[in-house]
Amino acid sequence: MWWLKDVWVIDPSQKISSPQNVLIQEGKVLEMVSSITEEEVLNKAQGEEVETVNGQGKFLFPGLIDVHTHLREPGQEDKEDIFSGSRAAVRGGFTTILAMANTQPVIDKRALAEFVRLQGERAGYAHVLPIGTVTKGMHGQELVEMADMKEGGVAAFSDDGKNIQNAEVMRLALEYAKLTGLAIISHCEDKDLAGDGLMRRGLASGRMGLKGIPASAESVVVARDVILAEETGGKLHLAHISTAESVELIRRAKARGVNVSAEVNPHHLILCDEDIRLTDTALKVNPPLASKEDREALIAGLCDGTIDMIATDHAPHTQAEKSRPFAEAPFGIASLETALSAVYQYLVLPGKISWERVIEAWSCLPAQRFGLSGGTLKPGTGADMVLFDPDFREVIEPASLVSKARNTPFLGKTLQGFPVMVWVEGRLVQKNRVVLQPEH
Structure with missing residues (x-):
């Protein structure tokens, strides 16, 4: 005892x-x-x-639940694997993590979902729950067998890393996912607007001479997906929200009763595009760090409940990859071990957000929204x-x-x-x- x-x-x-x-x-x-x-x-x-x-x-407090973690297994174990990732999770205060599906191969079959779940059980640290892809091969065309995937243990469906560009495919996904009761997690990024941009388009990108990604690359897809969720009655979750316009779109959708939830990453709450240096590729993330004004809108949205939860988007890469020039380095921050402490130091201590709201957003609400155990210390x-x-x-x-x-x-x-x-x-x-x- x-x-x-x-x-x-x-x-x-x-x-x-x-x-x-x-x-x-x-x-x-x-x-x-x-x-x-x-x-x-x-x-x-x-x-x-x-x-x-x-x-x-x-x-x-109840163990943190991270609904957006990249563990890279199967296929990219040089970056991270389920054993090392779940160890990092408990070191950072996370007792449940949802593993994104953009591995190699992607998690688009029941057997692969069961593999991820069993690897988590073998590791013996945090609970590891797989997220399945929405479409086969993450090609954005044909839906996976959602009911079978749910039986294999997936907690949600997402083509995270690739936006589903075809609106009809997204509409069908929201419709069919209702049969499982699971959410569709949307990676909101219009690839034509984003192009091959490297950071958020603005004064900072112009000053450094880097091609920018406009804020609208995110917000136009947010607008599309909340409309589709409203039409279908589907369960929609919006990943890594980063713009003020997106926050306002979500706020209006919730006021209309749309079944939508949203997450924000710690780095978007703490940092902004002015912090980026060409010599520090750790700050190269997707969606990119936004303006100070966007950051303030994200904090306000988290405080008033428009944004439901915090999620790390832990995106591990090898040192060799991140040592490349800024334009060639991959997007992503590894954050499981530092995220909670960073939020406490940079947001809670200065009084920008209450400690109680952080725990609610990182434990209680993720459990409720995704139907998970945890998120409470009830006897x-x-x-x-x-x-x-x-x-x-x-x-x-x-x-x-x-x-x-x-x-x-x-x-x-x-x-x-x-x-x-x-x-x-x-x-x-x-x-x-x-x-x-x-x-x-």
């Missing part, structure tokens, strides 16, 4: 943000009370050994949870990262606030920033 004493619990699913004592037994939350004596704890343990954690000065539920030390500081060094990837803009920087203990179904998988050996 675990006894977490006098810890500040944040659980938006129960509207709790207060000091509590939390008891964990047989992998589940047994009880949460404001005060309890040692004698009472021992009685509840019924002879079982009690491991006590002094939680004063720390936060306890009787699996003990997926994070103990967070707001004063813990760490210099982000390549040698300390457990992900195979090093393409993070926080290398060499000190961040404040880290998960210091993480449990998955009551099993301690991370302690004092060290990922422990899994119990099989």
